[in-house]
Amino acid sequence: METLAIGFSKNKLLRERENSFLSLINENQEKLYRIAYSYVKNKDDALDIVQETVYKAYLSYHKVKKIQYENTWLTKILINTSIDFIKKNKKVVTTDIKLIENTSHFNNDNLQQKVEIKEAIDKLNEKQKTVIILRFYEDMKLEEIAKILESPVSTIKSILYRALNEMNINLKE
Template identity: 70%
Template sequence: MTFGLRKKSYVKEREDKFLSLINENQEKLYKIAYSYVKNKEDALDIVQESVYKAYISYHKIQKAQYEKTWLTRILINTSIDFINKNRKIVSIDMSYIENMSGSSNENLDAKLIVREALDKLTEKQKTIIILRFFEDMKLEEIANILELPVSTVKTTLYRTLKEMKIDLKE
């Protein structure tokens, strides 16, 4: 009888930790998903699917320090899967771009140019740019999430920035 109570207590504790993880990161998850699909409803769907995937495999996490990295990785993979499944459908929520600090036509033009340049990148390049500049993550964090050496992330980042600079100049 005591074993059953301990098991219920353990399950409740794990659920509480999972809910806390989701609540702490929900805005960040949404921003990352949105930066991939540029549509409010699709981003919310991706976050919801990612949370579900994380919930059903949460018991596999052994070290709490990797929870955020693990959750972000699930979200990125879900975002990429969504894009690949819906490649033919392109939708942009213009209110997001318009509300990105300032509303002058010059700012809007610059934002659209940056968005177009991002759209030309590979998924790996886009992921690194989004995590570095939109989510302000360190290169080490990005390397952990993508399961790549820091040197690879750094090289990809600088090459991508160089490519984007060329694109933006044209």
Template identity: 45%
Template structure:
């Protein structure tokens, strides 16, 4: 019994350390979906609470990244489903934002990623913005590796088309 609680305490400590080190990445992912600072903060807070309450389901602390990202993405998806009341904000408002970490250097790329279907958007964000390995993405999304590779390939194809169209228009 004492060994089990020690294990739980160790998991909690590793989780807390991981959260502190990566909180901005979590915020960026949530923000990329909801485009609202306060909603993104709520999502991250909820995901952290869920992770702490489900710490017993973490079997190996080496898998903390895919385990937490799965919770974060599911929390984000649930939040979006429950709150389908988003207002489209003009680009001027977004560009006037004073928060540096809400801005990305390539706005066309972000718009293109944002316009993807959720299954493609998620794999692109995890792979290229969060630098996750394909195996970790597969664990996070409960999919097999070949499915993830196919989704990444399709998403990149769609992004190339959208960005090429933008260049032709611009």
């Protein structure tokens, strides 16, 4: 009888973990897609990246120790999956103008400015692009970005300011 009780409690724990995982994915599905799309600029590729991310996350969900780190953990998997996808497919990725249009940080009245910003972002390296996307398009705090990229906040600030400086130089050209 004791074995039956242990088996039942394990099944209950597994169901609770699966429900928790499903909730995490459901709450973040739009964000995951947006970030993936910002990397690959293709609907189908972005969906593939999200699917791969969910699969990888499901396999290692048991490793998440604290629930407050789930979003950071999931976003990190997505970013790494996106970068791996780009490297594997050796695609030249350009920033989508719709991404720029959908953000409130830029003046939506000037199409030329949007195009110039898009081109300036495209010239950044992967880490700089990631910081810009997470900071301005996903509206994340520097501390959140630092957790995702496993870097000190001061490093993220340096990357951000360097990226903005490079974009400024490119925009002046």
